[in-house]
Amino acid sequence: MTKALETQNLKKSYGEVQVLHDIDIAMEEGEFLVLVGPSGCGKSTLLNCIAGLEEITAGELKIGGRVVTQEPPKDRDIAMVFQSYALYPTMSVGENIGFGMKIRKVPKDQMAAKIKEVATLLQIDHLLDRLPSQLSGGQRQRVAMGRALVRDPKLFLFDEPLSNLDAKLRVEMRAEIKRLHKTTGASIVYVTHDQIEAMTLATRIVVLKDGYVQQIGTPQEIYDTPANAFVADFMGSPPMNLTAAEVRSDGLQVGDVHLAVPTDGLPARVTLGIRPEDLRLAQGGPGFDVIPTLIENTGADSYVSFAMGEAQVTARLAGRMDEDSVETIALAVAPDALSYFDVETGQRIAV
Numbered sequence: 001m002t003k004a005l006e007t008q009n010l011k012k013s014y015g016e017v018q019v020l021h022d023i024d025i026a027m028e029e030g031e032f033l034v035l036v037g038p039s040g041c042g043k044s045t046l047l048n049c050i051a052g053l054e055e056i057t058a059g060e061l062k063i064g065g066r067v068v069t070q071e072p073p074k075d076r077d078i079a080m081v082f083q084s085y086a087l088y089p090t091m092s093v094g095e096n097i098g099f100g101m102k103i104r105k106v107p108k109d110q111m112a113a114k115i116k117e118v119a120t121l122l123q124i125d126h127l128l129d130r131l132p133s134q135l136s137g138g139q140r141q142r143v144a145m146g147r148a149l150v151r152d153p154k155l156f157l158f159d160e161p162l163s164n165l166d167a168k169l170r171v172e173m174r175a176e177i178k179r180l181h182k183t184t185g186a187s188i189v190y191v192t193h194d195q196i197e198a199m200t201l202a203t204r205i206v207v208l209k210d211g212y213v214q215q216i217g218t219p220q221e222i223y224d225t226p227a228n229a230f231v232a233d234f235m236g237s238p239p240m241n242l243t244a245a246e247v248r249s250d251g252l253q254v255g256d257v258h259l260a261v262p263t264d265g266l267p268a269r270v271t272l273g274i275r276p277e278d279l280r281l282a283q284g285g286p287g288f289d290v291i292p293t294l295i296e297n298t299g300a301d302s303y304v305s306f307a308m309g310e311a312q313v314t315a316r317l318a319g320r321m322d323e324d325s326v327e328t329i330a331l332a333v334a335p336d337a338l339s340y341f342d343v344e345t346g347q348r349i350a351v
Contacts, residue, residue: 002065004029004155004187005050010059012042012049012211019045020211023059027204030185036198037208038234043191044159046208050189051157052076064154079148080157083164085140087132094119094128097146118146121183122176138169145180158190162197174200195235199223207231225339229271229346232339238276238303240339243311245272255309257288261335265351273339276303279315279331287332295323304329 005027012020020042027033035043048054050061052073061069068076087096094115095102101111119125122142132140141161148156161177162170178201181188192198198205199219207214207222207230215227226232232240246253247268251260254272282288290306302321305314306329315331340349 002029003027003062004031004064005033005189006060006062006065007050008060010046010049010061011057012045012054013057018057018211020049023213025206025213025216027187027189029187032181032188032190032201032203033206034190034192034198034202034204035206035208036192036195036235037214039193040210041208042211043193043208045211047157047159047189047191050155051078051080077154078157079151079153079155080159081141081144081148081161083160085132085144087140087143089132092129092131093124093135093143093146096132096143097128097150100147101150114150115146118149121149121180122146136169137165138173141165141173142176145177149180149184149186154187156186156188158188160191160193162192162194170197177201196237199235205235207234209234225348226273227348229273229341232273232341236275238314238316241274241276241279241308241311241313242341243272243309243313244343245270245309255307257290257308259288259333259338260286261338262351266340266349267342269343270349271341271343271346273341274313274333275337276314276316278337279313279317279333281317282330282332285332287330289328289330291328292323292326295321295326297321 003026005025007023007025010020010023011018023046035046037043045054049056052071056069060067063076097118098111098115116125119128122145124139124142127135127139162173165173174197190201202219204216204218205222206216209230215222215231222231222235226235229242233242243254247263247266247270251258251263252272292304292306294305296303297320302317302319303314304317305312340351341347342349
């Protein structure tokens with residue numbers, strides 16, 4: 001089956017500095033692939049290489065099964081939505097959406113029908129006669145997406161499209177993009193530094209660090225079985241707790257805390273990973289006592305911070321807690337909720 005996107009041993013260098021290292025990606029048609037990672041990890045550079053805005057130093061790039069490594073952007077059958085809306089200020093919404101079709105000399109009746117179809121899909125059909133200056137940020141981003149959608153390309157490329165919006169509008173537009181993908185079945189590559197965006201939008205995620213792919217997987221795979229300590233720490237809000245642990249025959253020793261869990265196959269020392277929500281109140285069963293250093297009530301949940309070995313650890317507990325009346329809390333964690341990483345390499349240890 002033809003892949004929407006394939007990269008093989010893709011490299012990108014600026015002089016002596018290599019910023020992308022042997023990137024291998026195979027993306028199915030209809031997938032929503034999110035490139036995520038901290039600032040400077042190479043995600044926008046990779047997107048620009050896919051778009052043809054940056055020249056690839058080595059490797060091969062295919063879009064829709066066709067090798068486009070040397071093709072200019074206009075011949076790659078892509079449409080791009082940028083961080084800035086890049087709308088023409090003197091053109092109406094309808095004219096902005098249809099501008100590309102006008103340049104390609106699409107017949108007027110066909111162009112009008114396509115503009116109407118896309119504007120209805122994006123719920124901006126009542127705004128077609130307005131100028132960009134008369135629109136909100138979210139409406140402008142919809143127009144930018146509409147301009148891409150009328151192209152009906154092999155691949156849509158989104159470069160941090162929501163980063164200029166406020167928090168509430170970002171959540172609304174995130175839902176809008178997810179709905180759009182479900183409705184159209186489009187193949188989308190989407191760049192963000194926001195791991196919540198990555199988790200909620202993606203069918204698969206590519207986690208990047210320093211120009212290297214750290215892990216490719218579904219949101220659930222990335223979250224439940226991070227390939228290394230970096231992915232564990234980067235994906236999740238709050239992130240996975242990571243702390244050094246000594247491995248004994250009867251369990252793990254983490255500072256003053258003993259966890260009675262199976263330790264077969266583990267080395268003498270590991271980095272222990274626990275998701276905040278996997279720590280729960282011990283209901284009369286085996287557990288361990290902690291002294292909270294900070295309790296933050298968020299409404300539905302309380303974030304309880306405490307020392308565990310060499311690290312400050314956070315537990316996400318349901319309900320509200322009174323910081324002044326809580327001296328110790330008895331917590332428990334299920335053995336199958338724990339992750340283990342090699343102390344030296346940071347790679348996941350399979351158990």
